[in-house]
Amino acid sequence: MVDIRTGRPATLAPNGMVTSPHSLASQAGVDVLRAGGSAVDAAIATSAALSVLYPHMTGVGGDAFLLVHDAKTGAVRYIDGGGRAAAAGTIDAFARRGLAEIPYRGVLPGTLTVPGAVASWGMAHAAYGRLPLKRCLESAIGYARNGFPVTARLAYWRELAREELAKSPEAAAIFLKDGAILTNPDLARTLEAIASDGWHGFYEGEVAGELARWSKANDGFFTLDDLKTQNARWGEPLKGSYRDVTIYETPAPTQGFAVLEMLNLLEPMEMHRKPFLGPDYVHLMVQAKQLAYHDRDRHLADPRFASVPMERLISKKYADERRALMDPARALPWDKIPSYGSLAGDTVYIAVVDAEGNAVSMIHSLYGGFGAAVVAGRTGVVLQNRSAYFSLDPKSPNRVEPGKTPLHTLIASMAFRDDRLWAVVGCMGADGQPQIHLQTYLALIDHGRDIQEALETPRFLSGRFAIGEPRDTLHLEGRIPAETIAELERRGHMVNRWGAWNELAGHAHGITVDPVSGLRVGGSDPRSDGAAIGY
Known part of the structure; x- marks a missing residue:
């Protein structure tokens, strides 16, 4: 008899695999793989489908x-698809509006930065695409035009955002209609323009014209010129061990970098010898998080505008210095290791491995639930509110400036093990994302869980969810074991007990590659509507 240790087994497949937070989106990606598409083609297909099927979490x-892994060269390449602040996006512009901080919802955060996802799709596809972009977007266009079922999760988040969505006539017309099927024909037309003309179909032409028209009519920031200057950028990923x-x-x-710093802090503490989910195991991860997030809040910004000491932050030597602040016996007070983030935020994560061993790790988001809660005119596009992460403090490295990308939680x-692809991992969860990466990697590496077991492991998240x-x-x-919770309280942690499962603990997904058989082993978070699907 096989021991049942998870709600579902890991998915095994000999060729390609896709995992994401919606099963129909994962299937769209696998359909593209079966049609001869690359890992990048499948990631774009999944991302586009999620832009329709999961509008509360992500969108165009x-x-x-x-991150793109090229199996032939062994390289891992990075695409920065962060949207840039509009030319009119300045601290003075908010002062003239009488605002001391950037609003969380509405036209202002929605238009302060230009959407960056379509530029990311285009850059990745130009380098690694095999199928026409039209084929990659086929499922997404069909779901937008013909409709898709509203899941219980989407219905829940829609009700949560109802008051904000009602303020946008275009958003209300799409999302606040009754019925089990949701359609977005305007978004279908936008996706068709992208399918036909790629980058130009979104940042120029009729779609861009409507985005700019709507922004101007609603006293927004971005213009046609801002849209035309948006592009994605190749870069070097961070590498640690x-x-x-x-x-x-x-x-x-x-x-x-916070993930790598936390791993560096914990490595000498032999976490593989700590009882899994025991009090020491959780306590030390929380303290590593506090240190890394303090560094994040102090230093992280767009490196084209601010000096970010990245090499130092991810070095083993720096971790050795910082580790002295960790206290194995007591919780660290925040006034000693401060942090200023919020855990609220919604995102989708996509992992793909194709038959040749190429892989994509992709994170795509609107930031808050339904982003800025506005739809830009007749485009069907829900705009993000990522720019709410900008600061209006002139001394902050993350202050708003034209052309700048805000601090990103994405x-x-x-x-890799022995220079061979081993795992593709990611999650949603805003400030919680590095914590979820950490918990997933430690479950996999230190405690031998398979990817599905690692994703189903009960989670903690340190930090606040609300002001x-x-x-x-x-x-x-x-x-999490009751004795662990009791001991954490004894050590001074301010504990908030969730139920057995909580969607706020994030949607994580991943694929591992068995080093002997080469089988793809996929996992999907039961906190989402997702599935790992292979062939």
Whole structure:
């Protein structure tokens, strides 16, 4: 008899695999793989489908960052798809509007930065695409035009955002209609323009004209010129190591370095010898998080505008210095290791491995639920509110400036053993993303869980979910052992007990590659509507 240790088994496949937070989107990606598409083709197909099927989490109006592994060369390449601030996006522009901080919802955050995801799709496809972009977007266009079923999760998040969505006539017309099927014919036409003309179909032409018209009519920021200057950028990923595993993360302006710093802090503490989910195991991860997030809030910004000491932050030597602040016996007070983030945020993560061993790790987001909660005119595009992460403090490295990308919580990851692709891992969860990467990697590396077991493991997230909540709140899913929770409280942690499962603990997904058989082993988070699908 096989022991049942998860709600579902890991998915095994000999060729290609896709995993994402919606099963129909994963299937769209696998359909493209079966048609001869590359890992990049499948990632674009999945990302586009999610832009329709999961509008509360992602969309054409958001940003996307990718790690791409080329099996022939062994290289891991990075695409920065962060949207840039409009030319009119200045601190003075907000002062003239009488605002001391950037609003979280509405036209202003929606138009302060230009959507970057379509530029990411185009750059990746130009380098690694095999099928026409039209074929990659086929499923997404069909779901937008003909409709798709509203899941219980989408219905829940729609109700949560109802008041904000109602303020946007275009958003209300699409998302607040009754019925089990949702359609977005305007978005179908936007996707068709992208399918026909790629970058030009979105940032120029009729779609761009409507985006700019709507922005101007609503006192927004971006213009046609801002849209035309948006592009994605190739760059070098961050590279670190933990025990026998080499791990790649996305660099600034994303917070990927925090994962590598936490792993560096914990490596000498022999986490593989700590009881899995025991009090020491959780306590030390929380303290590593506090140190890394303090560094994040102090240093992280767009490296084209600010000096980010990245090499130092991810060095083993720096971790050795910082580790002295960790206290194995007591919780660290936030006034000693401060952090200023918020855990709220919604995103989708996509992992793809194709039959040749090429892989994509892709993170794509609107930031908050339904982003800025506005739809840009007749485009059907939900605009992101990522620009709410900008600061209006002139002294902040993350202050708003024209052409600048805000601090990004979005991160994507890949891992290698013996110079061979071993894992493609990522998640949603805003500030929680590095914490979820850390917990997933430690479950895989230190405690031998398979990818599905690692993703189903009960999670903690350290930090606040709402303004006014203490920053040192430690949120714990109820499946964490009761004795661990009790000991964490004894050590001074401010514990918030969640139920057995909580969607706020993030949607994580991943694929591992068996080093002997080469089988793709896929996992999907039961906290989402997703599935790992292979062939």
